[in-house]
Amino acid sequence: MSQQIALRTDDLAVTYTGNRNVEALKGVDVEFPENRLTAIIGPSGCGKSTLLKSLNRLHDIQSNVDVSGDVLLEGRSIYDTDEPAPEIRRRIGYVPQTPTPLPLSIYENVAYGVKIHGDYESKSDLDDLVESYLRKVNLWEEVRDRLETPAAELSTGQIQRLCLARSLAVEPDVLLCDEVTSALDPISAERVEETLESLKTEYTIVMVTHSMDQARRLADEVVFLYLGELVESNDTRSFFENPQRERTRSFVRGHTIAETDGDETNENDAEAESEPADEPVPAER
Amino acid sequence: MEESIESGDADRRSDRLGRRLLVERLSSYWLRGAGYFAIGLFCLIVLTLVHRSLPLLAEYSLVQMLTSANWDPSQNQFGFLPAIVGTIYVAALSMLMGTPIAILVAIYIAEYAEGRLKVIVSSFIDVLAAIPSVIFGLVALLVVVPFVGNYLAPAVGASATGLGIFTVSLVMAIVVTPFMISLSVESLEALPDELRESSLGVGATKLETIRSVLLRAAGPGIFSAVLLGFGRVFGATIVPAMLIGGQTQMPDSLFATGQTLPTLIVSDFGELMSIPITQSALIFVGLMLVVVVWFFNFGAMLVQRRLRRRWQY
Structure with missing residues (x-):
């Protein structure tokens, strides 16, 4: 159990200010162990995406967000630091929920971050980098003959893997994935899951997911948020088989029933559960 | 007695349906007409301009002008x-x-x-x-x-x-x-x-x-x-x-x-x-x-x- 901690939060609170104040996260302490895949689960609007985005200061680009508390990468604060935000975001990569190709060729999408940071010696060096990261996400064979075509021409599943390659190419320490399979058809989702599976021994991955099944299949650790508060975090096996808190028990049970009910309703649930990008509304009625 | 009321209802409904469909069809003509009007106007303007330009073009060389x-x-x-x-x-x-x-x-x-x-x-x-x-x-x-x-x-x-x-x-x-x-x-x-x-x-x-x-x-x-x-x-x-x-x-x-x-x-x-x-x-x-x-x-x-x-x- 003595696992190195790559990333942890310290009393992290996020409030959306605006017409009305919404406390999306209320003082969360959570640890993300190194070279493990941690899944963040919880009902819609519980602050999953908010937590994820505050882990690499993506809230900086919005004006109506207050972040307090701290996030520590390898023991050092990413908020109270001289290190510029772009460098922090290079070390803590982020893949958004919607497959988002940059308006560039397939090649340039992977090379984008590498070129910005100047982390290559020559053109052939860059070519090798691009190839190796495309291989890493199992995309190389599918695109090797059309590297110069616009990335937008790929299927959404391929684009999502391309996004993973783009993020990995700048050699982050941590990779944040926001429901990366929720916009995909089942087969593409499976490919992306396989990719994550193969990456998780090498990278610290934090993944938001709405699917209990996915968490169970992929994750080493599970973090359960409810209404902006941490309910429980544990390794996947203990979390599902021996939940410590009543709320976790009912959430796990509720979802298990829903998920054995039939796959089609589950698909719809997935749609309904995707979070609004900037102002999560507490789900409680 | 009850049957005649029901058939009256059905008649009224089908009358109403007929009228609604007529309005539907007419309005599509109207709207299409409005759309074509814009095209017609453009053509009319261009045709007028062309027609009235012809005297000049007949008399003088375009390239020269x-x-x-x-x-x-x-x-x-x-x-x-x-x-x-x-x-x-x-x-x-x-x-x-x-x-x-x-x-x-x-x-x-x-x-x-x-x-x-x-x-x-x-x-x-x-x-x-x-x-x-x-x-x-x-x-x-x-x-x-x-x-x-x-x-x-x-x-x-x-x-x-x-x-x-x-x-x-x-x-x-x-x-x-x-x-x-x-x-x-x-x-x-x-x-x-x-x-x-x-x-x-x-x-x-x-x-x-x-x-x-x-x-x-x-x-x-x-x-x-x-x-x-x-x-x-x-x-x-x-x-x-x-x-x-x-x-x-x-x-x-x-x-x-x-x-x-x-x-x-x-x-x-x-x-x-x-x-x-x-x-x-x-x-x-x-x-x-x-x-x-x-x-x-x-x-x-x-x-x-x-x-x-x-x-x-």
Whole structure:
């Protein structure tokens, strides 16, 4: 159990200010162990995406967000630091929920971050980098003959893997994935899951997911948020088989029933559960 | 008894259905008619212009008219070149001055300005866009013309009264820039936040994100904003008429007075429309304007569609 901690939060609170104040996260302490895949689960609007985005200061680009508390990468604060935000975001990569190709060729999408940071010696060096990261996400064979075509021409599943390659190419320490399979058809989702599976021994991955099944299949650790508060975090096996808190028990049970009910309703649930990008509304009625 | 009530209900319902379907069908005719009306109007205008241009084209060589610098309707000299050159100068110069500023301001409003400041800046841009262009002409007569005539032109060694191509271009740039800004802001703000997050998420700075990702993704929209601005400058009438000096000659410098195609029509149509061949010449100028502007809009649409299909934003 003595696992190195790559990333942890310290009393992290996020409030959306605006017409009305919404406390999306209320003082969360959570640890993300190194070279493990941690899944963040919880009902819609519980602050999953908010937590994820505050882990690499993506809230900086919005004006109506207050972040307090701290996030520590390898023991050092990413908020109270001289290190510029772009460098922090290079070390803590982020893949958004919607497959988002940059308006560039397939090649340039992977090379984008590498070129910005100047982390290559020559053109052939860059070519090798691009190839190796495309291989890493199992995309190389599918695109090797059309590297110069616009990335937008790929299927959404391929684009999502391309996004993973783009993020990995700048050699982050941590990779944040926001429901990366929720916009995909089942087969593409499976490919992306396989990719994550193969990456998780090498990278610290934090993944938001709405699917209990996915968490169970992929994750080493599970973090359960409810209404902006941490309910429980544990390794996947203990979390599902021996939940410590009543709320976790009912959430796990509720979802298990829903998920054995039939796959089609589950698909719809997935749609309904995707979070609004900037102002999560507490789900409680 | 009950049955007859029920059948009465059914009759009423089917009557009603019949009427509803009739209204439905008629309204589709109406609406289609309204749509075709727009097309018909355009065709009518073009046909009129063509028809009324024919007398001129029958009598004089088109190539000769387009390349001759001699415009003197009273002597039956119809050289369009000075007005064509003037129009191109004005359009090119105002776009050169207006486009970079428009794009910079649009980037500021869409990506940098926050909160109240953003609201204030963008509402001022909208107010500017709503000012009738004749007001710009008036203010320019009081401010820009003396400035150009007394300071700017002498500073670069040109003698000028202040009226002329440069002044018109400057003022037209000011007139169309707010439009280009509004349209460009719209296309930047329409981009999904995921695009920004994807770029920032690999460690790009804000400026790098804007330069290599956002401007490219919003490119089709910004491009069409610029072309629409171009079309407006091309067809602008009142500002050039007030400020260009109204002399139909080949401009020998940027500060020279001159003529554009619209001002050629405006300055001559009062007295000379009574002479049939001159009338025909001015109408031909109008035809050229319509064709060129139409080409630009059409080209803009094609390029925009191509770019959009390529990047899918």
